[in-house]
Amino acid sequence: MKRFLDLADLGREEVIALLELARRLTRSPEPHALSGKILGLLFLNPSLRTLASFQAGMARLGGTSFVITPGQGTWQLETKRGAVMDGAAAEHVREGIPVLASYCDALGIRAFADGKDLGADLAETRFNAMAGLVDKPLINLESAVNHPCQALADWKTMDEVGVPRDGRFVLSWAYHPRPLPLAVPAAALHMAALRGMQVVVLRPEGFALPKALMDKARRAAELSGGSVRETDERNEALSGAHIIYAKEWSATSCYGDAEADAALRARLAGWCVRNDWFARAAADCRLMHCLPVRRNVAVADEVLDSGRSIVQLEAYNRLTAQMAVLYRLLKGI
Ligand code: CP
Numbered sequence: 072m073k074r075f076l077d078l079a080d081l082g083r084e085e086v087i088a089l090l091e092l093a094r095r096l097t098r099s100p101e102p103h104a105l106s107g108k109i110l111g112l113l114f115l116n117p118s119l120r121t122l123a124s125f126q127a128g129m130a131r132l133g134g135t136s137f138v139i140t141p142g143q144g145t146w147q148l149e150t151k152r153g154a155v156m157d158g159a160a161a162e163h164v165r166e167g168i169p170v171l172a173s174y175c176d177a178l179g180i181r182a183f184a185d186g187k188d189l190g191a192d193l194a195e196t197r198f199n200a201m202a203g204l205v206d207k208p209l210i211n212l213e214s215a216v217n218h219p220c221q222a223l224a225d226w227k228t229m230d231e232v233g234v235p236r237d238g239r240f241v242l243s244w245a246y247h248p249r250p251l252p253l254a255v256p257a258a259a260l261h262m263a264a265l266r267g268m269q270v271v272v273l274r275p276e277g278f279a280l281p282k283a284l285m286d287k288a289r290r291a292a293e294l295s296g297g298s299v300r301e302t303d304e305r306n307e308a309l310s311g312a313h314i315i316y317a318k319e320w321s322a323t324s325c326y327g328d329a330e331a332d333a334a335l336r337a338r339l340a341g342w343c344v345r346n347d348w349f350a351r352a353a354a355d356c357r358l359m360h361c362l363p364v365r366r367n368v369a370v371a372d373e374v375l376d377s378g379r380s381i382v383q384l385e386a387y388n389r390l391t392a393q394m395a396v397l398y399r400l401l402k403g404i
Contacts, residue, residue, distance in 0.1 A: 072399040076202070076211040078219050078258070079287065083265050083295055090227050093395035096132075101398075105134035108401045111175035112138045112212070113168070115148070116183045120362060121212050121220065124389040125179060128397055131390075139171060150182070150197055168204040177208035177400050184215035184252045189326040192216060192253070193283050208400040216284065218254045220396070221361050222262035224388035229266070229314065231388075232357060232381055236267045237296065238313035239353070243305075244274035245360075245369035246342040247319035250332045255361045256318045257284045260299070263316075264288040267295035273308040274301065275342065277324040277335045305348075312352040316359040317344045317370050344370045349379065357381045 078086055110129045114122060122138060129136040141148040142159070148167050149160035156163065172178050180201055184192040191197075198214035211219055229238075240263040242256060256272075260280065263270045270288065272280055279301060288299045302308050309315065325331035349356050358380045364370050374380060398404075 072208075072396075072403075074202075074209045075219060075396045075400060076209065076214075077217050078222050078262055078265060079291065083267075083291075086223065086226065086265065089223065089395050089399065090230065090392070092398060093227060093391050096394050096398065097391055101132060103133040104398060105129065105132040105401050108134040108177075109175040110134060110136040110397065110401075111171050111178040112136055113171060113178065114138065114140045114181045114212070115150070116181050116213070118181060118212070120386050120389050121181060124386075124393055125210075125212070125397075128390050128394040132394060132397060134176075134397070134401070137175070141167075150201065152200065164201050165204060168201055169206075172205045172207045175207065177210065177397070178205050179210035179212045180205075180214075181212035182214055184254070186250065186252065186321065187327040189281060189323065192326075193281060210396065210400070213254050216253050216257045218258040218361070220389060220393055221255055222258040223392040223396070224385055225259060225316075225359060225361075226262055226266055227388045227392050228359070228381055228385045231384065234313050234357070238268055239311050240266075240268040240270045240314045240316060241308050241312040242270065242272045242316045242318065243308070243344065243348075244278050244342060245317040245319050245344060246336065246340050247365060247369055248336075250321035250329065250336075251319045253280070253284070253320050253323075256280060256320050259316050259318065259361075260284060260288045261291055263314075264292040264297045264299050265295055267292075267297040268314075269297060270299045271308045271312075272299070272301040273303070273305060275303055275335075275339055277322045278320065279323055280320075281323055306351060309348055310351040312356050314357055314359055315344060315348060315352065317364075318360065319369055340368075343368060344374050346371070346373050346377070348374075359385055362386055
């Protein structure tokens with residue numbers, strides 16, 4: 072494995088093998104496996120879990136890491152091609168990224184969507200421009216429409232709590248005061264389809280996931296025996312659910328138009344996951360969310376503090392799943 076950018080690049084059997092490696096590294100730790108190896112982490116956007124879990128994972132495998140957060144102690148980086156750099160950014164990624172890559176054995180990059188042009192974000196224009204500058208193993212730490220590290224950890228988490236491979240996975244839009252990127256819903260949708268689940272995307276009018284993302288998930292479902300559909304009928308969607316995966320995302324009917332998005336979401340504060348969402352679900356239905364989550368806005372205390380919530384295990388599995396990714400990328404086996 073040379074790059075970890077998208078679960079779709081791996082396929083189902085390779086994902087399952089990667090998760091088996093993650094379990095092996097938990098059962099039989101290898102504290103010197105990556106001795107002498109250095110991971111570079113470039114965060115163009117904030118993080119808690121991704122940053123801490125990659126640093127901890129490298130340390131647990133005997134390697135080390137450095138973190139660059141442009142504009143906070145390091146030069147602010149320009150990402151746009153052809154930019155006239157007479158503003159705050161002192162350095163362009165075209166110089167900065169090859170320099171960083173030359174210092175390390177693998178590089179991770181987090182670069183969220185611009186959130187203005189849906190076509191450009193779906194094409195991963197910003198992330199791909201940077202990926203093209205890296206000649207080392209590369210990890211996607213969250214791009215415009217992907218978060219493969221989160222998806223891998225989520226798959227592992229469902230395995231660990233016994234969610235059936237063909238169970239019902241409801242990816243539900245949840246309220247947030249601002250438009251958020253499509254990366255996590257896109258990655259969760261594809262992951263659940265690839266796992267072979269019966270996937271239902273539950274969202275209000277105006278928030279349908281783009282056709283390109285639904286088509287990609289349908290292709291994965293065809294290969295794995297799963298299914299993918301979309302609805303705005305909450306009771307019907309949640310009936311028999313094994314997982315309610317709550318996530319906030321932008322209005323796609325007016326992508327990039329902040330005013331129109333705000334007008335649409337103003338009526339949707341009721342999309343906060345509460346106990347009554349589980350009334351028709353499977354008895355052992357669990358709540359997933361990638362975190363960070365706004366309590367009593369996206370998900371109520373009564374759910375997050377209940378036995379249904381597996382958000383802490385999801386976050387912990389960022390560490391265990393990513394250790395397998397690092398091992399594959401840096402040991403090459
Ligand atoms: N879920 C996730 O990626 O968390 P961070 O944004 O804190 O890294």
